[in-house]
Amino acid sequence: MVNDNKSDTLIQKYTVCANDFASAGAASASVKKTLKQLGFSPDFIRRTSIAMYEGEINMVIHGGGGIAEAEIAENYVKITLTDEGPGIADIDLAMREGFSTASESVRELGFGAGMGLPNIKKQADEINLSSEVGVGTTLVISLFSGA
Amino acid sequence: MTTKKLEKELGLQRLSGNVDKDIESCYISDMLSRVLGGCQSGDVWITVQTSLNMVAVAIMTEAACVIFPEGLSAPDNVVEKADEEGLTIFSSKETAFSLATKIAALLK
Numbered sequence: 001m002v003n004d005n006k007s008d009t010l011i012q013k014y015t016v017c018a019n020d021f022a023s024a025g026a027a028s029a030s031v032k033k034t035l036k037q038l039g040f041s042p043d044f045i046r047r048t049s050i051a052m053y054e055g056e057i058n059m060v061i062h063g064g065g066g067i068a069e070a071e072i073a074e075n076y077v078k079i080t081l082t083d084e085g086p087g088i089a090d091i092d093l094a095m096r097e098g099f100s101t102a103s104e105s106v107r108e109l110g111f112g113a114g115m116g117l118p119n120i121k122k123q124a125d126e127i128n129l130s131s132e133v134g135v136g137t138t139l140v141i142s143l144f145s146g147a
Numbered sequence: 148m149t150t151k152k153l154e155k156e157l158g159l160q161r162l163s164g165n166v167d168k169d170i171e172s173c174y175i176s177d178m179l180s181r182v183l184g185g186c187q188s189g190d191v192w193i194t195v196q197t198s199l200n201m202v203a204v205a206i207m208t209e210a211a212c213v214i215f216p217e218g219l220s221a222p223d224n225v226v227e228k229a230d231e232e233g234l235t236i237f238s239s240k241e242t243a244f245s246l247a248t249k250i251a252a253l254l255k
Contacts, residue, residue, distance in 0.1 A: 025203030049207045110179035119184040
C-alpha cells in the first residue's frame with residue numbers, strides 16, 4: 001500500500017495480483033480498516049467495502065490484476081480500479097445480472113455468478129465503467145457519506 | 148441472540164474468533180458472488196465454502212458469524228486468517244436446514 005496524503009484527502013494505492021485468490025480482498029480490507037478509524041458510519045463502510053471487494057475480485061479474475069486506488073475525503077470515497085486486461089466488449093451485457101465470462105475453476109471457488117458489477121452498482125452512489133478491448137478497464141466507484 | 152448464546156444453544160464447535168456479536172438473521176449460500184449481495188450485517192452465514200475468500204466475504208458483509216454444517220472444518224491458514232480478522236467460525240454436525248430451523252426458533 002502507498003499512502004499519498006494531500007491536505008484534505010487520503011489516497012491509498014494497492015497492487016492487485018492476477019489470479020491470486022489467497023490475497024484477494026487485501027486492498028478492500030485495508031480501506032475498510034481506514035474508514036473505521038476515520039469514523040465513517042457502519043452502513044457506509046459496509047457499502048464501500050463490498051463494492052470495492054467486488055471490483056477487486058473482478059481484477060483478480062478478469063483483469064489480469066491492476067491498481068486499486070482509494071481516495072478518501074471527509075464526505076466521500078472514490079475508488080478507482082484500473083487494469084490492463086482484455087477489456088469488456090459489451091458493457092451493457094456485463095452489467096446484466098447473471099451474465100459472466102468466468103471460467104469453471106473460478107465458479108468452483110464461489111465466484112462468477114454474474115453478480116459483481118450489478119452489486120457494485122447497488123452499493124455505490126455512482127459508478128463509471130470504461131473499457132477498451134485489448135487495452136484494459138477502468139472502474140470508478142464513488143460513495144458519498146450522508147447521501 | 149448473540150454468537151456466544153448461539154454457540155451454547157446449538158452445541159457448536161468454535162473454530163475461530165472470540166468476539167460476541169449480535170445476531171439479526173440467517174443467510175445460506177455457497178456462491179460467494181451471491182453472498183456479497185444477499186448476506187446482511189448481523190446474519191449467521193451457513194456455508195460449505197471453507198476457503199480464504201469465505202473469510203473476506205464474511206468480513207465485507209459484516210456477517211455475525213459463519214457456521215460450517217455437516218461437520219466441516221477449515222484449513223489452518225483459514226482459521227488463522229479468521230482469528231486475525233476477528234471472525235467467528237463454528238462447525239456443526241447438523242445440516243444447513245436443521246441449523247436454520249433452530250436459529251429461526253431462537254430468533255423468534
